[in-house]
Amino acid sequence: MSKLSHLDDNGHANMVDIGGKTATVRTATATGCIRMSPEALAAIRDGDAPKGDVLAVARVAAIMAAKKTGELIPLCHPLALDAVTVDFTFLEDGVRATSKVSLTGKTGVEMEAITATSIALLTIYDMVKALDKHMVIEQVFCQQKSGGKSGDWHFSG
């Protein structure tokens, strides 16, 4: 029967024991986007030209957040990440952020990837909100993971 892994038999939260799991190389990729007005999007695009820092700031915030995941999500294990990369692509009506995280360790890094992506989008929101108060964050999900007992997996939307 279905059971939530972070709850014990009394329904109480705990940080599940990964002591018996094998350390393997694990990766996860998560993506998400933020919809905005053409004016706001243009301001970021222009800022992406010679001088602008918008996406650079969001990238740094996302990388730092990946490292902080165990501090933000109560039942996540603290992990010594091997690598974090964050990329942005422009959409017709917004920006997509995609984060890839890897680890040699005993548990997966989906939460690190999806947390990094969320903080990247929130940082863009913060920097652009003076221009557009109607932005919406959408379609944040885990696209792919590899490693561990369950092996390779891709989102099949």
Add this chain to the structure above:
Amino acid sequence: MSKLSHLDDNGHANMVDIGGKTATVRTATATGCIRMSPEALAAIRDGDAPKGDVLAVARVAAIMAAKKTGELIPLCHPLALDAVTVDFTFLEDGVRATSKVSLTGKTGVEMEAITATSIALLTIYDMVKALDKHMVIEQVFCQQKSGGKSGDWHFSG
């Protein structure tokens, strides 16, 4: 012409000066939802019965994240929040999180509300991902704000 408030004339990031602004009561409400399978949703609902901790954990994570916003979003000011509340409602295919934050201070609390909401959804994701790997976070946005120079505002979707 449109300008991103967090960039100086050279496009460099900075934390904008709020020294000259007036301290007023400010509130903001942000909402967002996470879509999941019926099985996953049932597990949370059951957990919401006498014993389960799922939404309680997500609520605590969200409140703590609201207080950490200035540490997560690089150009946000550190703020001494007056109050944070986080509520959940069950949707047909997921859960909606809504966070309300208030402050007596010199800048708005939209980022605190939307950060709390995002972390609530990420925590649910973490606790349920063993049952459903295809969850998607959607429609995260600021619904309402009050206080400050611009006064009351509601999202007009």
Add this chain to the structure above:
Amino acid sequence: MSKLSHLDDNGHANMVDIGGKTATVRTATATGCIRMSPEALAAIRDGDAPKGDVLAVARVAAIMAAKKTGELIPLCHPLALDAVTVDFTFLEDGVRATSKVSLTGKTGVEMEAITATSIALLTIYDMVKALDKHMVIEQVFCQQKSGGKSGDWHFSG
């Protein structure tokens, strides 16, 4: 009827609204002690002589913890403390730590004082545990508070 202030009508946790409260000078003092073997106590006492750092380290840890209270105790407000002092006295069979915290603000600082005291005692525990594994932390409580609507209060044991 009695009611826990941090729970709403549905029993859900929230950070209570202090927006309507008046900023006044508030203080709180909390104390606690750690019991240990004569050998362990002597090692700290000797270390308190010309060269030792034990109580100095515990004092720094306690002051830093007072500032972190809002990050550790989920429903505490983040506070801009005015002052923190931590003192130690030797008991016959251990050490007593006493922390005093003050603030000009809208809520009390009992939690900051008691958290500082607890972390002071835990730090002593950590530094002495190689000598005595049977130490016990005892009698940690708030001794006194002043300021706010309820005014002066002393523990009447």
Add this chain to the structure above:
Amino acid sequence: MSKLSHLDDNGHANMVDIGGKTATVRTATATGCIRMSPEALAAIRDGDAPKGDVLAVARVAAIMAAKKTGELIPLCHPLALDAVTVDFTFLEDGVRATSKVSLTGKTGVEMEAITATSIALLTIYDMVKALDKHMVIEQVFCQQKSGGKSGDWHFSG
């Protein structure tokens, strides 16, 4: 002669070198209690019924504090914990918190267990203090540890 492990020959604090130690499975359990009035205790008990969040909040705070131990206790090593569980039992005049932590690593986890327990008790204190200002935290100690060179150990009170 007895020596405090965290002090060098000049009595100066340092983080002791665990580089040469072997990574083994290590566990530690710590317990402690908070004494309170019957009225306060009843409020928690009632809150433990269908709707209340008190112990759930304390449990989350404790788990998060276990992960933060290396940041709170100055000379503790940062550790990648395998598991953390926190349980509560009702006493006649209060609540007992018991935390168990495990790690595959080069140093013990007593401090993580006792820190988690302390923060659990402080969180209960915070949530109940509106009802009872005379609560006292008592008998916080390490009950058991296993793993490492010294092997199994139990508190012999």
Add this chain to the structure above:
Amino acid sequence: MSKLSHLDDNGHANMVDIGGKTATVRTATATGCIRMSPEALAAIRDGDAPKGDVLAVARVAAIMAAKKTGELIPLCHPLALDAVTVDFTFLEDGVRATSKVSLTGKTGVEMEAITATSIALLTIYDMVKALDKHMVIEQVFCQQKSGGKSGDWHFSG
């Protein structure tokens, strides 16, 4: 006679009481530089062209560090900063970082400015160290402060 403000009469550290001080607008500016090889400097300069993130990352790190000062420097008060800006200029043999911080509050912000500057330089060090292991951080000091009882002050080298 001269006395260190953070030590009490027994030479013990404490966080000095600012409760009686007046909240005024205060600013501080701190500067510092990092010396490096022509090759390393050229790599940053080139990176400062259309695509590079080096100084953008250092700027974000510095702004975030200014906000964290009260967490890093044990006896600093936690402060709600009004503004932080960080600028870089190229020297013949390195890079100069200059941080300006402002606050409406009861204590000065020199430590915030000098901490931001130091973290900016350390971040550059980190990003360039693959090219030059002989970099040296130099001449980090507070250039100017204003506000508070002592009023305007400039470094007179």
Add this chain to the structure above:
Amino acid sequence: MSKLSHLDDNGHANMVDIGGKTATVRTATATGCIRMSPEALAAIRDGDAPKGDVLAVARVAAIMAAKKTGELIPLCHPLALDAVTVDFTFLEDGVRATSKVSLTGKTGVEMEAITATSIALLTIYDMVKALDKHMVIEQVFCQQKSGGKSGDWHFSG
């Protein structure tokens, strides 16, 4: 051609992948000094006698900062340090701080050593600034590193 390791081909920041590197014992030592007036220096020296906490506070701050490096320097990996020691020596016109860090892991600890040294110096600055506003931090650099592919290295000034 020279390339900054933390930038990808588009000049974007990322946390470089250390997944394929071998875990070895690595050490690094960094040093730096703070210049001050004879009066300020005397106050620290006196404080170093029976009662004073100045260098003890700086030492604790430095050790804690070494553990926080991955949180302060955006592209540093979070590391489980084996050991940290911090020492001070008196110069004719100031104080020298030297930090040594070691790790069994996949990347070097230069940044941890140099960050610890910088925070030690900043803490001294904070505690002495009431006596001397003209202090300058100087000559902060990495003296030595060992371990990893590049092996032993010493600064050759």
